Amino acid sequence: MERITAHYLIETPYKLEDAAAVLAGEQSSGTFVSVPGETEELKARFAAKVENIEELETVSNPSIPGDSNSSSYKRARVSVSWSIENFQYNIPALISTLQGNLYELRQFTGLKLDDFDLPLSYSEKFRGPVFGGKGTKGLAGVEEGRPMIGTIIKPSVGMTPENTAEIVKELLKAGIDFIKDDELMASTANSPFEKRVSLIMKEINKYQDRTGKKAMYAFNISGDLDTLRSNYESILKHDGSCAMISINSVGWAGVKAIADLGELSIHAHRNGWGMLNRHPLLGINFPAYAKLWRLAGVDQLHVNGIRNKFWESDESVIRSIKSCSAEFLDYKDLLPVVSSGQWGGQAFDTYKFTGTTDLLYMAGGGIMAHPSGPGAGVRALKQAWEGAVSGKTLEETAKKYKEFAESVQKFGNKN
Known part of the structure; x- marks a missing residue:
């Protein structure tokens, strides 16, 4: 199944792997606690996946409010992917995923959508610029x-x-x-x-x-x-x-x-x-x-x-x-x-x-x-x-x- 991949710049006082997993879960099938119905089969089909983490610098002060009881905040480039089944070529739904409640997550003291990649099938559904x-x-x-x-x-x-x-x-x-x-x-x-x-x-x-x-x-x-x-x-x-x-x-x-x-x-x-x-x-x-x-x-x-x-x-x-x-x-x-x-x-x-x-x-x-x-x-x-x-x-x-x-x-x- 085709996938959509987004690339973020993040800052967090948590382990990078843990913070990225929270982002992926919140923006797909998960929430703050396991719930009935979130089966392994469902997660395999609809859950977001952390594809890559590239660690950058560490800073001593948070960029924005979050969980800030720490003396160090790690920055990284993180790539996360979703199945195209999650959106069905619905761009407002895509935007809600790529730019939605993830900005509210307290695990992050910095988070910015830098770029994203779409499968070629999107060009069959959206004409793009006419001129x-x-x-x-x-x-x-x-x-x-x-x-x-x-x-x-x-x-x-x-x-x-x-x-x-x-x-x-x-x-x-x-x-x-x-x-x-x-x-x-x-x-x-x-x-x-x-x-x-x-x-x-x-x-x-x-x-x-x-x-x-x-x-x-x-x-x-x-x-x-x-x-x-x-x-x-x-x-x-x-x-x-x-x-x-x-x-x-x-x-x-x-x-x-x-x-x-x-x-x-x-x-x-x-x-x-x-x-x-x-x-x-x-x-x-x-x-x-x-x-x-x-x-x-x-x-x-x-x-x-x-x-x-x-x-x-x-x-x-x-x-x-x-x-x-x-x-x-x-x-x-x-x-x-x-x-x-x-x-x-x-x-x-x-x-x-x-x-x-x-x-x-x-x-x-x-x-x-x-x-x-x-x-x-x-x-x-x-x-x-x-x-x-x-x-x-x-x-x-x-x-x-x-x-x-x-x-x-x-x-x-x-x-």
Whole structure:
């Protein structure tokens, strides 16, 4: 029988073998005490198995509350497997097992889901991304060899549809590939969703008629299922190509229901990520997180950025970008959405450490606050990436391009 294997980082004052056995028992057929009905035959078929324990360092203080009357806490990588019979291709049930009550177990003073492996049969039950990274770039008319260049509408909330459409018009003239609603913008008192879509897509469609290029706009459709579907239909009605969903707010089942419609590229915003990941020994790491959302069928997923404005390390961001194209069943790659305090200066290290241009490189302030205006901000980002891919240094690129040189003068001291 096929099995699913999850990989955890753990910390415990107990023997590693004992703690791992508690995890396996709690997350399958067992409980804190033997019960009638938990026969050897049942356990052989449905009980989780500890597959591997790799001992790491020992520390003197617990990372999170637990059984902490000890002077030493052992850390390890632990792999646990379950029969596929336990889930029957039910992803919420799988999530409840991989990320459920195990976080509550007092035997652990640290526990984090790092990654998991699924049998190939899952790809027969879940379609995965319809467009993926390359398909999304194709929808926006972005040629190979460079990333999509994008921005976020700022201020985040408060502008009217007319205000927003004017900004979009200016960005289109500069050759922007991608624009998105801020995650805080859904349908507000002064910017109803339907009207915003109508006015923005009017500008995008007019620009396409003149130039042949159709930029992608990610409208935030987040809401209950009725709202999700209604907003999705509004985008289709006005010939849009992308819907944005706050995936942690909407949830796996809701996101999949919309992704299964298959007509728009799904831009997955991970706001709330810090709540799930910021503690080094609690929550979930990006490789596992990305797999769950690939199963749901999203096409684009936020990964933060090099030298970002938040807490996440460059090493974590690089691992996240690479996770989007890591082999997973037979699914298309995700498009990593690189953002958070980005301007052209980080393009050089982003390319150096990942070696890919199959990404969406987004700058809010890095475009909108460019000293010569948003149009120059778009050009500066394209220039930065051209320099990075061609092997030029930041300094050489700044000497070659006026707009990028202005970016260096404006933003260079922020990194």
